[in-house]
Amino acid sequence: MPKVKIATDWLDICAGCHMSLLDMDERLVELLEKIEITSSPITDLKHPPEEGVDVGILSGSVANTHQEEVVKEMRARCKILVALGDCAVFPGIPAMRNVFSAEEVLRRGYVETESTVDGKIPRSEELAKLFDQVKAVHEVVKVDVNLPGCPPSADAIYYVLKELLEGRIPVLSGEYLKYE
């Protein structure tokens, strides 16, 4: 049987969700007998393969134009999209800035910070544009599985992957459904 292909990426996030993914420890070895990880923040491949993958996993919220592209590309190239963690689902801590405009946030970060002298907001065309509102992944594209948690536990991630491997869309409850 061919291996199930998985691609994953992170967006506006602290990386804790991917740490939790690695926390599956020896169960990762077991999973790797059935899955193949293609693009990910911890492998060299930075885009999901053009021919597509079975499962795409995104952690983090969508805060700028670059991240929006990443989300749309992942959606286009995967059959089942998993939003991993509170930032991808709700959209978590990054959304705390949603009471301010993007311009206010940039000014605070690059100009007004107490430790900054003669600060300047970077405006290069090369750079992604910050959105006024941070969005959850499901606000940008259709999401098939939302797995909240800050971060979701390794057990919850393992459960979701196992269910998907069994051909089922996981339903979360009990220890697997946590927002903290």
Add this chain to the structure above:
Amino acid sequence: MAEEITLTIDGKEVKGERGDTILQVCQKNGIDVPTLCHFEGLSDIGSCRLCIAEIEERGRTRIDTSCTTPAVEGMVVQVSTKQLNEMRRAILELLFSEGNHYCMYCVASGDCELQDMAYRFGIDYIRWPLLYPERHIDASHKYVVMDPNRCILCRRCVRACAELVGNHTLGVGGRDSEAEIIADLKLPWGESSCVNAGACLQVCPTGAILDRRSAYKGKKDQVERVKSTCLFCSVGCGTELVSRDNYLIRVEGDWEAEPNKGILCAAGRFEPLYDEERTRVLRPLVKRDGRLEETTWDEALDLVAEKLGDSDKNALGALTSARATNETLELFAKLFRGIGVENIGCLEGPIAEPPEKEINLAELDEADMFIVVGEDLAEDHQVVGFFVKRGVNNRGARLVIVDDKETGFVPLAYRWLKPDEVEEAVRLCDAAARPAVIYGARAGEELAVLRKELAGKAGFFWMAPATNSRGALAAGLNGAFNAEAAQNVYVLACDDGKVGDELLARLKKANFVAVQSSYVEPWAEVADVVLPTVIWAEKEGTITNLEGRTLKVAKAVEPPAAVKGEAEVLKALIGRLGS
């Protein structure tokens, strides 16, 4: 007897009483209905909508809140259909989208009723756009912080403040998504009419109202809870002492406790933990060259036994705090009576014995008039004050104050009379069916007038001056202490700090003073020996409250290593003195 009614809930025939709401019938019959704004002991207002039920009555079906819909004979009710549960999930998602709920760092995560409900209904994302309202945290209060971002407007705090404390500080301002909990007419909480009862804190289902001191110090599955009795006045409110790893983090009111039914005042809930600034005595101390120095228990006890044993009986004196437990007071009496000491009294001064039959706290909720004599309920016995406020503000009872002093309750009073105008209070009682006279330590001749004129009509209620005044009376420790005659004195101070300056000045002149105390203050200059014993949260026993009820005091935390229990120290002295 209430009339029994029969209705059908979820296809099951169940019984309730006429006057029950559908929710009450469900609860009596063990049918689980999800709720958020409902709180046992508060009125129901149907604000959260989670308890919705499908109600079939006289051939018509409607959906309504079960907490506010009266159950009626023959009603057919559904409370757990798929449709209702889908609506509940939608309601919860709306609550999340309307506020700023960040579970990951919230103080309440793990203890939050909103979160529990969201888990229960399997909410894995919010279908609607989040509103991100700009709401400002109010951290102006000394003991609590209000974070409106986490508020779901269930109004439990508003109801607790009004219905339990009678204070009506909290209310709702604004409309629609702008609605918010406000204090008075939108004052910062710390500048409002708040009396720091903390009932709002205890009923909040989310992390919107949080206790500054215990925030992040332990969730419900990490803490231990012990039911005890507050030792900071004679009301003897039932408490739950919440601790973690032998560290007391918070005091809560015990909803099941008889005198107070869950309410506490600042003196019991906050002040002991926030405002205690005295220095704890951790080892026995003896005075050498005018300075208190640490010593061993044996040396300290031997010295006390020697000084008391060698003293002329007439020069001996013994004083106790009337905050000690019944068991401690009995041992204290045994010890000093046993060695023939007659000069025995309480730190609080002699206690006048009240008549046998008086009313109890619960009866205050039925009084239609209060006459408060020689007592400031804003300062002392504050929980009794809450009963009075409830009566005046919520039931229209009349308050008459008979006092020389302008007490904190004067603004609430119908009349403020001077003691020589007491006849006017008697006259005002003509209009009342169940007047209650609440009298404190400052009540004088005017009380005798009221007793005579209102005999058989009014209930009388004594505000015992110290926590266990009744226990001290029972142990026969209510006599006047002669500080002039006492040259060698033993003081059982417990953790009491309220000692008159005059008494301290007298004791300073005594030949030898041994103090059994948890704190150095105010004894540093007076004491020749200090024997460190437990504080309120570390002791066990009973007290007799102002109603005459025997109430259990339980230990929540272990004392520091070299600090002993009160009984242990008294027994050691009994052993040494042979009393």
